[in-house]
Amino acid sequence: MTQVPTAAVVAVALPALPEVRPGDDLAGLCIGAWRDLAAAQPGLAPIHGDVLVVTQKVVSKAEGRVVDLRSVEPRPEAVEFAGRFGRDARQVEVVLRESAEVLRMERGLIISRTRHGFVCANAGVDASNVGEADTLTLLPEDPDASARALRDRLVAAFGVSVGVVVSDSFGRPWRWGIVDVCLGIAGFAPLADLRGQPDADGRVMHATVVAIADEIASAAELAAGKTSGRPLVLVRGAQLPPGESSVTAQVVMDPRDDLFR
């Protein structure tokens, strides 16, 4: 045990979940896991301002956003691309179906924009950690709605206002390595807009909109790790921006506004 000031930010992985299958009650599993954590560590029972970070993978599985590869008929383009790079053509087919726009398709990698507006590798389609060899997970249809539904259940069960972040690991330009970001949010706003506030020198900040929800997702990843089978992380102590909660409405950038592209 370590004693830390309450001003600190703490990320704690909840106990591992059993394999999640389509139709499972994910909210019930989350509530049970958090209760188990609190039984071992009463100080970690839910309190106002806590955030439960849930990986996209278990959300997608519970929502049935899973594809059985045996049911997939790849289009010729998928067969050709898969053949060139030693990939499974049916998997490529699913990625293309999940892509609103393919941005790059080379060296075996597909970078695309999903219908939600997320730009990521393979349109978020994932084969790892799915449990069965011939299935893929797709991103949730509406990750904000997934987060809201989960939050409603948590608030009802615990009687305190907690937030929810649905997270996934995305690559990014210019830098190697993936970082976890927020795909769906409930209970707080994803961005802290500090524009117009004085900084530590009393100078007004002009361009400081901080992606708090993405930073919370990244902090959670540090606590969970990739190989641990722990898809739930409690993040406590972050200053949560109040206001509307929507990643697609507030974080996803219209390409016309995007000077970083």
Added chain:
Amino acid sequence: MTQVPTAAVVAVALPALPEVRPGDDLAGLCIGAWRDLAAAQPGLAPIHGDVLVVTQKVVSKAEGRVVDLRSVEPRPEAVEFAGRFGRDARQVEVVLRESAEVLRMERGLIISRTRHGFVCANAGVDASNVGEADTLTLLPEDPDASARALRDRLVAAFGVSVGVVVSDSFGRPWRWGIVDVCLGIAGFAPLADLRGQPDADGRVMHATVVAIADEIASAAELAAGKTSGRPLVLVRGAQLPPGESSVTAQVVMDPRDDLFR
């Protein structure tokens, strides 16, 4: 106080520093601040595997990477661009000097690649939090070297192997909001390369290289906030990848490898 399992990741802001000026002994200030924290909270005295996250701003100030605007003679291009968007032409001039390559220059914003290879707004040149109205901070000449020098002093003072991350807030494509990333590192490797390891289902992961140091920088930002004047954050509990420590050698991507651009 909250009791947390030692397996958790904890980010705690160190006590605020006084205004840092060129030539100040930043390592000495860090050692003093950490001792003050440990005096109040003995459990937070440095231990093996701790990471001290230091904002670029105080590193740059201590290293004298500060420009007095009164000494800057803007080129005609800077005057023209500044005039169109209500910016200070001398500030634009400094940004152009710090840019190895300007990627975008429109709507008042300059996105460029620095000599280190970082792609960011205004080449990392910053006017906020500098203390005096007519100065700008530039990025450190070599943030990895800054981190190494700081780490050497911390290890000598505390006698334990701690890591150091020099952090800054960067925008990114496709998503609104800035997140803190790692510009310089010492004591551990910035990336956890999990390729070839089995995931939670025993399936080998093919594309999982996690940007641990960037996630640590983001977690630290959650604890410090932007307006607090707290440039130092202790991050404890992250699994630090062993190996070479260099952001420019390991994280900065050669544009030819960058399918996300």
